[in-house]
Amino acid sequence: MYQNNPLSRLGPGQAARVTALEAQGSMRRRLQDLGLTPGALVECLYKSPLGDPRAYLIRGAVIALRQKDAEGVRTGRPFAASGEERRGESLTPAQEAGYGAY
Amino acid sequence: MGLTKNSTGLGAAGGDVALVKGSPDQRTAALAGNPNVGKSTVFNALTKMRQHTGNWPGKTVSTAQGRCRRQGRDYVLVDLPGCYSLLSHSAEEEAARDFLCFGGADCAVVVCDASCLERNLNLTLQVLELKPNALLCVNLLDEARRKGVAVDLPQLSRLLGVPVVGTAAREGQGLEELMDQVERLCAHPLPQRERPLVEYGPRLEELIRRLLPRADQLAQGKVPARWLALRILDGGGSLDQALAQGLGQNPAEDPEIQDILRQAGSLAEVRDQIAACTVSRAEELAGAVTRTGGGYSQRDRKLDRLLTSPLTGFPIMLLLFLLIFWLTIAGANVPSQLLSQGLFWLGDRLREGFLTLGPPQWLTGLLWDGMYKTLAWVVAVMLPPMAIFFPLFTLLEDLGYLPRVAFNMDRCFQCCGACGKQSLTCCMAFGCNAAGVVGCRIIDSPRERLIAMLTNNFIPCNGRLPMLISLISLFFLGAAGGLGASVLSALLLVGVIGLGLLMTFAVSKFLSATLLKGTPSSFTLELPPFRRPQTGKVIVRSIFDRTLFVLGRAAAVAAPAGLVIWLMANVQVAGASLLAHCAGFLDPFARLFGLDGVILLAFILGLPANEIVIPLIIMAYLAQGSLVELSDPLALRALLVENGWTWVTALCTIVFSVMHWPCSTTCLTIRKESQSWKWTALAVLIPTVCGLGLCFLIHTVSLLAQA
Numbered sequence: 001m002y003q004n005n006p007l008s009r010l011g012p013g014q015a016a017r018v019t020a021l022e023a024q025g026s027m028r029r030r031l032q033d034l035g036l037t038p039g040a041l042v043e044c045l046y047k048s049p050l051g052d053p054r055a056y057l058i059r060g061a062v063i064a065l066r067q068k069d070a071e072g073v074r075t076g077r078p079f080a081a082s083g084e085e086r087r088g089e090s091l092t093p094a095q096e097a098g099y100g101a102y
Numbered sequence: 103m104g105l106t107k108n109s110t111g112l113g114a115a116g117g118d119v120a121l122v123k124g125s126p127d128q129r130t131a132a133l134a135g136n137p138n139v140g141k142s143t144v145f146n147a148l149t150k151m152r153q154h155t156g157n158w159p160g161k162t163v164s165t166a167q168g169r170c171r172r173q174g175r176d177y178v179l180v181d182l183p184g185c186y187s188l189l190s191h192s193a194e195e196e197a198a199r200d201f202l203c204f205g206g207a208d209c210a211v212v213v214c215d216a217s218c219l220e221r222n223l224n225l226t227l228q229v230l231e232l233k234p235n236a237l238l239c240v241n242l243l244d245e246a247r248r249k250g251v252a253v254d255l256p257q258l259s260r261l262l263g264v265p266v267v268g269t270a271a272r273e274g275q276g277l278e279e280l281m282d283q284v285e286r287l288c289a290h291p292l293p294q295r296e297r298p299l300v301e302y303g304p305r306l307e308e309l310i311r312r313l314l315p316r317a318d319q320l321a322q323g324k325v326p327a328r329w330l331a332l333r334i335l336d337g338g339g340s341l342d343q344a345l346a347q348g349l350g351q352n353p354a355e356d357p358e359i360q361d362i363l364r365q366a367g368s369l370a371e372v373r374d375q376i377a378a379c380t381v382s383r384a385e386e387l388a389g390a391v392t393r394t395g396g397g398y399s400q401r402d403r404k405l406d407r408l409l410t411s412p413l414t415g416f417p418i419m420l421l422l423f424l425l426i427f428w429l430t431i432a433g434a435n436v437p438s439q440l441l442s443q444g445l446f447w448l449g450d451r452l453r454e455g456f457l458t459l460g461p462p463q464w465l466t467g468l469l470w471d472g473m474y475k476t477l478a479w480v481v482a483v484m485l486p487p488m489a490i491f492f493p494l495f496t497l498l499e500d501l502g503y504l505p506r507v508a509f510n511m512d513r514c515f516q517c518c519g520a521c522g523k524q525s526l527t528c529c530m531a532f533g534c535n536a537a538g539v540v541g542c543r544i545i546d547s548p549r550e551r552l553i554a555m556l557t558n559n560f561i562p563c564n565g566r567l568p569m570l571i572s573l574i575s576l577f578f579l580g581a582a583g584g585l586g587a588s589v590l591s592a593l594l595l596v597g598v599i600g601l602g603l604l605m606t607f608a609v610s611k612f613l614s615a616t617l618l619k620g621t622p623s624s625f626t627l628e629l630p631p632f633r634r635p636q637t638g639k640v641i642v643r644s645i646f647d648r649t650l651f652v653l654g655r656a657a658a659v660a661a662p663a664g665l666v667i668w669l670m671a672n673v674q675v676a677g678a679s680l681l682a683h684c685a686g687f688l689d690p691f692a693r694l695f696g697l698d699g700v701i702l703l704a705f706i707l708g709l710p711a712n713e714i715v716i717p718l719i720i721m722a723y724l725a726q727g728s729l730v731e732l733s734d735p736l737a738l739r740a741l742l743v744e745n746g747w748t749w750v751t752a753l754c755t756i757v758f759s760v761m762h763w764p765c766s767t768t769c770l771t772i773r774k775e776s777q778s779w780k781w782t783a784l785a786v787l788i789p790t791v792c793g794l795g796l797c798f799l800i801h802t803v804s805l806l807a808q809a
Contacts, residue, residue, distance in 0.1 A: 021374075023624075026192075026624070027624040028374075029187070029189055029377060030186075030187075030624065030626055031626075032374070032377035032378065032381060033186045033187035033189070033224060033225075033377070033381075034186065034221070034626060035220070035221055035224065035381055035385075037377070037378045037381045037382065038378070039382075040381075045398075045403070045406065046406065046407055046410055046411065047410075047412070048410055048415070048509050048510050048512060048513060049410060049411065049412045049415035049416055049510050049513075050412075050510075050513035050514070051412075051513065052512070052513050052516065053509065053512050053513070053516075053522070053625070053627075055406070055410070055509065055629055057398055058221075059218075059220050059221045059385075060217070060218045060219075060220060060221060060398065061218050061221050061398075061628060062398055062402075062406070062628065062629040062630075062631075063626055063627070063628055063629070064508075064509050064512070064522075064625075064626070064627040064628075064629060065625070065626060066512070066516060066522075066624070066625050068622075069624045069625060069626070
């Protein structure tokens with residue numbers, strides 16, 4: 001199952017839900033404060049010109065994370081983001097079926 | 103880049119949490135909130151102060167205080183640094199938390215961004231747990247409305263159990279009601295909450311229940327017992343020290359508490375749960391009171407893609423900076439000449455008037471040839487570029503572009519073992535290096551903060567920009583004129599700044615490999631929504647708050663320095679002037695680096711302010727040679743050439759101006775921020791050594807090329 005992908009593997013245009021945090025210490029707290037708790041929806045928006053860091057849409061705010069730090073966040077199955085923010089709703093079957101490929 | 107007396111003066115680093123109260127019946131309210139929610143705008147609107155506001159996170163780097171008077175009573179408002187949480191242990195968060203704990207505020211005002219309520223409520227809940235006598239200010243309602251976000255304020259107030267006021271602080275809406283509520287809260291504090299705001303699940307609640315009796319005794323009514331119990335469970339960090347200081351005893355070391363904790367077993371999971379419960383409660387609350395998601399608009403999405411894509415990100419960045427410098431150079435040219443002509447004409451008339459009084463000749467020389475001319479030069483050369491550069495840069499800042507620069511550049515800083523937010527402190531350095539050094543507080547890791555402080559001086563501040571511009575246009579433009587010339591000099595200026603940036607990278611990398619070893623710490627940066635800059639306000643504010651302030655400071659240094667240089671040029675010792683002696687003494691050393699004694703002396707005398715270096719050089723040459731009309735650039739060039747300048751001298755002067763010791767204000771600020779003379783000495787040494795080394799290289803290569 002797609003339960004253990006690091007957030008750093010999420011490409012621009014893809015979204016996924018957080019399943020667990022692996023980061024420890026103050027970074028763990030910081031990620032939680034940004035809203036990266038299990039169940040939260042994250043969309044990868046774009047890479048910076050040199051590829052790292054990447055910008056993510058997290059609970060309505062755009063946050064840049066370095067790849068190294070994003071590795072500490074585990075996400076579930078990625079799907080294509082529609083561009084509109086989705087709050088709390090579950091995926092439609094079409095999305096599950098259509099965008100399951102990683 | 104808050105460039106005011108407070109942020110650049112000697113008070114820059116002092117008094118983070120100290121509260122200045124006038125009279126005992128004065129009331130205090132603390133303003134807390136996430137970064138970039140318009141906290142400073144609310145603060146300014148209420149206190150009629152002009153704390154600089156900008157559209158990037160972490161701008162308020164220390165607490166600011168202001169007063170407002172209502173119905174015969176004084177209110178002190180404290181603007182706390184923006185933070186996402188009170189639990190993450192960064193310097194700003196600690197400052198905010200400690201003030202809320204023991205700062206003695208009567209109430210807290212939590213400022214939220216209406217269009218991003220869920221994330222903001224996380225901090226709100228934490229503040230309310232710590233400071234129950236609080237109210238919520240839902241700001242940026244106008245912006246949220248445009249994004250189609252509606253917030254049910256009465257419902258939010260019911261759910262949170264505190265007053266909620268909606269505001270649009272930039273338009274001045276809702277502020278009266280906000281102060282009414284502050285007044286009410288100060289006079290009649292909210293009763294104790296019956297049910298806790300956030301519930302943490304059975305296991306945690308049971309632990310809290312067991313800790314509560316002892317926590318209540320330890321808290322002594324200074325902080326809520328439930329909050330203290332939670333922090334004990336959370337454990338550790340700087341909070342222990344703050345608590346030990348505020349309560350007279352570290353609760354974690356209390357035997358009874360330790361007993362309970364021992365019985366509880368592992369607490370790792372508990373800590374996660376505290377954070378997770380707060381976040382999910384915030385999600386629940388936001389869901390209950392907001393309609394439609396809001397957040398990130400399609401327009402911002404498109405703009406961001408353009409500003410940060412691999413193809414267009416860097417070119418746009420370069421073009422924007424080029425455009426700003428070009429406008430500064432092209433626009434400042436004519437006003438500078440007019441100002442210089444006008445001031446010198448005025449000086450001559452005043453001098454004639456003064457002469458009719460029959461003063462001794464030395465006094466005339468001292469006042470007019472020494473003080474007035476240096477002053478006039480500083481004003482003529484500095485005022486026009488600053489009056490153009492500052493508003494333009496502030497517009498860029500207000501728009502929200504600077505965090506995108508940090509996003510684009512982060513990779514480079516990461517390679518150097520530094521923090522991406524260093525781009526922001528570099529941007530601040532264009533205004534003033536002292537402000538840039540204070541700004542380094544936005545960097546969490548102490549190691550990376552020191553790197554940013556030690557390298558800040560490689561970015562030329564506005565005191566040095568005019569000098570660079572005039573040297574570039576005097577020596578490197580040749581016969582080109584008009585549009586081509588100004589574009590070319592903007593390009594060269596960007597090149598020089600690029601050199602400074604390159605040195606920043608190199609030295610950062612060197613430091614993190616040697617003196618400041620360590621792994622790069624984590625990095626999170628918010629990219630705030632773009633906001634339409636308030637053009638009129640920006641122009642007025644940046645001229646009055648920044649330009650005139652900086653100019654005043656430069657003038658205050660220029661006048662006495664002009665006096666000193668005139669005295670040195672005219673006091674004769676053993677057949678030669680003091681200036682000739684000093685310059686002669688420095689000359690052999692300076693020649694090694696492509697400079698001459700006068701230039702090096704000017705840099706040394708320019709320690710209080712870099713603005714006066716070029717005027718000092720000119721004054722020194724003038725005192726030794728013949729008088730020329732200075733408003734004419736050709737005459738100025740002739741004067742320099744007459745004194746042995748070649749393009750190599752100009753290049754070395756430019757390089758040395760980018761890389762030499764920081765001005766005295768910056769040095770003192772570094773001392774305050776780093777709490778160490780050792781690091782301050784290093785901050786002086788590093789750029790000086792780099793500058794001298796590079797100048798030596800340039801000079802030697804040019805000699806070899808000629809031979």
